[in-house]
Amino acid sequence: xxxxxxxxxRDKKERYETLVDALYQDVYRYAYWLxxxxxxAEDLVQETFLRAWRSLDSLQNxxxxxxWLFTILRRENARLYERYRPDLVDIDDxxxxxxxxxxxxxxxxxxxxxxxxATLEKDYREPLLLQVIGGFSGKExxxxxxxxxxxxxxRLFRARGKLKNIFIPGSDSDDDxxxxxxxD
Amino acid sequence: MDxxxxxxxxxxxxxDTDEDFVAATASTPERMRLVQDTQALDKRIADTLNAVTIxxxxxxxxxxxxxxxxxxxxxxxxRYYALAASVVIAVGVILxxxxxxxxxxxxxxxxxxxxxxxxxxxxxxxxxxxxDLSWQQINAVITEAGxxxxxxxxxxxxxxxFANGCRLASGTGAHIVLEGTKGSVSVLIVHSSPxxxxxxxxxxxxxxxxxxxxxxxxxxVGEKEEPLETYEALLTDAFEWVI
Numbered sequence: 001x002x003x004x005x006x007x008x009x010r011d012k013k014e015r016y017e018t019l020v021d022a023l024y025q026d027v028y029r030y031a032y033w034l035x036x037x038x039x040x041a042e043d044l045v046q047e048t049f050l051r052a053w054r055s056l057d058s059l060q061n062x063x064x065x066x067x068w069l070f071t072i073l074r075r076e077n078a079r080l081y082e083r084y085r086p087d088l089v090d091i092d093d094x095x096x097x098x099x100x101x102x103x104x105x106x107x108x109x110x111x112x113x114x115x116x117x118a119t120l121e122k123d124y125r126e127p128l129l130l131q132v133i134g135g136f137s138g139k140e141x142x143x144x145x146x147x148x149x150x151x152x153x154x155r156l157f158r159a160r161g162k163l164k165n166i167f168i169p170g171s172d173s174d175d176d177x178x179x180x181x182x183x184d
Numbered sequence: 185m186d187x188x189x190x191x192x193x194x195x196x197x198x199x200d201t202d203e204d205f206v207a208a209t210a211s212t213p214e215r216m217r218l219v220q221d222t223q224a225l226d227k228r229i230a231d232t233l234n235a236v237t238i239x240x241x242x243x244x245x246x247x248x249x250x251x252x253x254x255x256x257x258x259x260x261x262x263r264y265y266a267l268a269a270s271v272v273i274a275v276g277v278i279l280x281x282x283x284x285x286x287x288x289x290x291x292x293x294x295x296x297x298x299x300x301x302x303x304x305x306x307x308x309x310x311x312x313x314x315x316d317l318s319w320q321q322i323n324a325v326i327t328e329a330g331x332x333x334x335x336x337x338x339x340x341x342x343x344x345x346f347a348n349g350c351r352l353a354s355g356t357g358a359h360i361v362l363e364g365t366k367g368s369v370s371v372l373i374v375h376s377s378p379x380x381x382x383x384x385x386x387x388x389x390x391x392x393x394x395x396x397x398x399x400x401x402x403x404x405v406g407e408k409e410e411p412l413e414t415y416e417a418l419l420t421d422a423f424e425w426v427i
Contacts, residue, residue, distance in 0.1 A: 020246045025238050030237045039297050042239055049246045080305065087242050113232045131197070139198065156196040164195070164225050 310346035
């Protein structure tokens with residue numbers, strides 16, 4: 001056996017581990033909010049990184065790794081769970097860290113927001129997750145979700161409008177926006 | 185930029201740094217307030233989304249391609265994790281928990297969820313299966329799962345169409361699927377901490393049971409009208425742990 005394959009394997013392992021270190025937390029958060037269950041999320045992340053490992057050679061540019069992983073994860077979620085559990089709306093909030101233990105108001109806010117995000121329709125929740133957790137631009141989100149940019153921006157607008165309305169009722173109803181004109 | 189367009193862009197991305205948006209924001213106090221309010225909301229959203237607790241050791245397990253851990257397994261089991269046992273006889277779909285007499289613990293619920301996920305994953309495979317399996321094939325799976333199924337004429341007359349090892353996060357076991365009177369019926373035999381007490385697993389379509397079963401648990405899932413207790417009785421009679 002020549003040395004080259006060993007070195008290749010070592011390089012691949014190193015590249016993979018760097019990827020894990022850099023992105024596993026965001027990938028897990030995205031998985032969690034996508035399927036709204038900690039155990040399912042962990043399985044999804046495992047499956048995602050396993051597939052990433054197997055096809056690591058197909059990732060040409062590490063800067064695109066996050067979008068690549070999120071896309072794999074979305075596909076795995078659809079393949080494994082979504083079609084079986086379309087009605088899952090309960091969120092496993094044991095997985096949510098209580099960071100504001102000494103501030104009941106903030107805790108209440110977070111709980112309300114938590115529930116509001118969890119119950120957002122998937123069409124609105126998903127672009128929001130990609131923007132806030134993934135840090136993706138509208139164009140990148142459009143590519144990941146296979147939508148056009150206008151549709152993504154409209155869905156983001158509506159997602160925040162719905163969440164904003166919880167804290168300031170009537171503040172940002174999207175009734176005054178003709179969404180049909182904005183979505184392509 | 186008119187107000188409608190501005191409003192849409194502010195809510196779609198309150199951190200937009202495009203020149204035209206920044207200029208439009210500065211043009212009126214109302215617009216500035218809208219952007220500030222939306223940015224404040226966005227911080228709350230980000231805080232909430234990021235407040236998810238990341239499972240301990242997830243990174244190292246991903247690096248080692250290890251599955252989600254739940255309880256320490258015996259060394260021999262780690263070698264055979266792919267051969268877990270689920271004696272599953274049913275078309276499993278969405279299971280929700282109906283409590284009968286006691287509240288399941290968190291670990292019990294985890295077992296329920298694990299079994300559910302496994303059924304989801306395997307259903308397309310066993311749904312296509314049509315051939316009866318031989319007793320040898322069935323017992324090979326049971327054996328790998330740490331058990332033995334004594335030959336039983338009542339079981340042998342059943343149409344058992346699928347048998348495979350499985351690995352659940354809660355434990356390992358065997359998965360067998362057979363045709364019941366109303367459709368597929370599933371029984372999972374899983375080597376894991378026995379549940380505190382038996383409890384029902386069901387959803388609008390399916391019914392099921394999770395039963396403490398010696399060294400592990402027996403999970404049976406089937407259609408609502410399926411006489412699940414029949415399978416429970418048969419398996420209780422014929423199965424024994426050999427680990």
